[in-house]
Amino acid sequence: MSREDRKLDHIKFALSTTRDETGDFDDLHVVHRSLPESAMENCQLDTQIGGLKFGSPIFINAMTGGSISTIEINRDLAAAAKTTGVALAVGSQRAALSNPQLTETYRIVRTVNPEGVIIGNLGADTTVEDAKRAVEMVEANMLQLHLNVPQELVMPEGDRDFRGILRSIEQVVRHLAVPVIVKEVGFGMSSETYRQLMEIGVSQIDVGGRGGTNFIRIENQRRTSDDYPFLYGWGQSTVVSLLELQLIKHPFDVIASGGIRNALDMVKTMILGAKAVGVAGPILRLHAEAGAEGVIQAIDTWHEHLKIIMTMLGVRTIRELSSVPLVITGKSKDWCLARGIDIHRYAKPLHSL
Template sequence: MMDLFQQQMNRKDEHVGHANQQYRATSAPEFVETRFVHHPFTTVDVADVTLQTKLAGLTFDVPFFINAITGGSPLTTALNQRLAILARETGMAMATGSMSIAMKFPESKESFKVIRQENPNGILFANLGAHYDAEAAKRAVELIEANAIQIHVNRAQELVMPEGDRVFSNWLKNIEEIVKASAVPVIVKEVGFGFSREAIAQLESIGVAAIDISGTGGTNFAKIENGRRKEDKLDFLEDWGQTTLTSLMEAQGSRTPIIASGGVKTPLDMAKCFALGASLVGLSGEMLHLVRKDDSLPDAIHTVQTWKEQLTTILTLVGADSISSLQQSPIVVAPSLQNWCDARGIDWKHLAQR
């Protein structure tokens, strides 16, 4: 019989395989239909633009980063090594995938330690599930000398996962204890099902440093877990949750800094996330696609450097000299977002009048 460690490594590899199969290059209609207001005259030149942004007491020279992907098996160790080099060479921050496997099986720790070894001076986020306690969070941070820790909330994934957790009532309390005990900022992150304003308010009340709203539109973990099921599939849950832009609308007025992720494909998608309030943008599927092959690093580095140049171009076009300025730029949200906001009592019209 296969041992538990091998089962967990296989699951990690299955997740990566399914995520690669899901990859699509085009932006979701909601992103396309959300549009900036173009002004022919602005006072911003290309040389005036800075991409630097701040969040949770950290300064990011690049406003987008490698979001949580993987780790724990030989295959994912190689992926993490390439991702860490990509982060180092481009100045991006990087989050690890879930470090749960390293908490249970010490032999998997190298799969995560390689990230800090390859990127000794970069900003790194550790990552654990919300069912872990403050002591486990401390160990995860220490393992990679992390600058912050993501605590992921993935109830929808767990319920579809055949071997997933079935107890969730202690999550918020666990997160609160981690926040109190942590020496580094605590970021709470969805895994692709989005956030509501009610959940954001709950996290604000316990003092988390930032919230990654991670909406639908990117890697679909309900679909991944259904793909791993042999029978009794819950495929009707594969469109569960709020989209990334819907979640950003839910976060309007949040006092806690917001990270946007989930189906972000292009620098224009990133810019729209910033205009809707995000301070930082995370990409997982795009980054995994960039480094999926052993020899893909040179092209991946070139692509990310190009994204930085293209994002600078977009800020210039909008007339924003910084990410904080872009957050005040006029933008008209997609009709589907307007309908959602009307139903939820969220003011969307003021965004177009700024």
């Protein structure tokens, strides 16, 4: 099967797959305050990743490009990103690096949104040269390098040898002129991974946790035999991935993604230290149902909801959210206890306010 057909399969199965898990967000309970002394008009949604200013903490995460029929999706997503002021990541640009005729399927996002924040995307096993070409292709402000070992292994035609990826990432981080984000694609990250990335100089990570789009499920559905349902729960949820950050003293600008359902999930990730939040599968579904207009409406609504929750909590900025008390229960609490993550640190009352 060609890379183009595979990309179309991913879209088809991402749209048809039902979700039977959560990113553990329901284990997180935000402490309500009855006297927040706040006003919605004072809430500011801007944030910073890799020294770049984002007008909103929400961004459209990497999905598509690389086949002629996806040009329309990228055009519409870019239009929605422009109207709502959010950043947009394109899908893996490997296809266009191999076949330049596909360049326009990515380039369209820059044509439609010349001033916006555009994030390029490649697998983390790339050369510096290809990373530079990917950035040039869409005049990217940043580049995502994705990690997807479980997906490759379940994909019949996928990679089977993952040696040397850390070294590739190190080279790209060192030699690229734009900030690099290392991201997972829905299997989450652990402190073991964070430590490896920190040691080679990575400064931006997207935890890409379990709970939303499930690439083991998608790849299994593409197979002729149904071999891998036993791996559907593989990986760390988005919440657990964020909690794992407590185990290291890290320098990262943290991005949360994977199974984000609504503005409350977004706020919870930001209480756990995320500075931005990526959404992929739900945006694809909104686009399939209602086009660019549906995506615009959803993002506008999320912005409104973020401000409503921030007003209830008495915080004005995304950064201030990281000091809001949060109680952790259920499976996430069990995970913390087993891994030595201090849950009391998050629940501490804010007596100073």
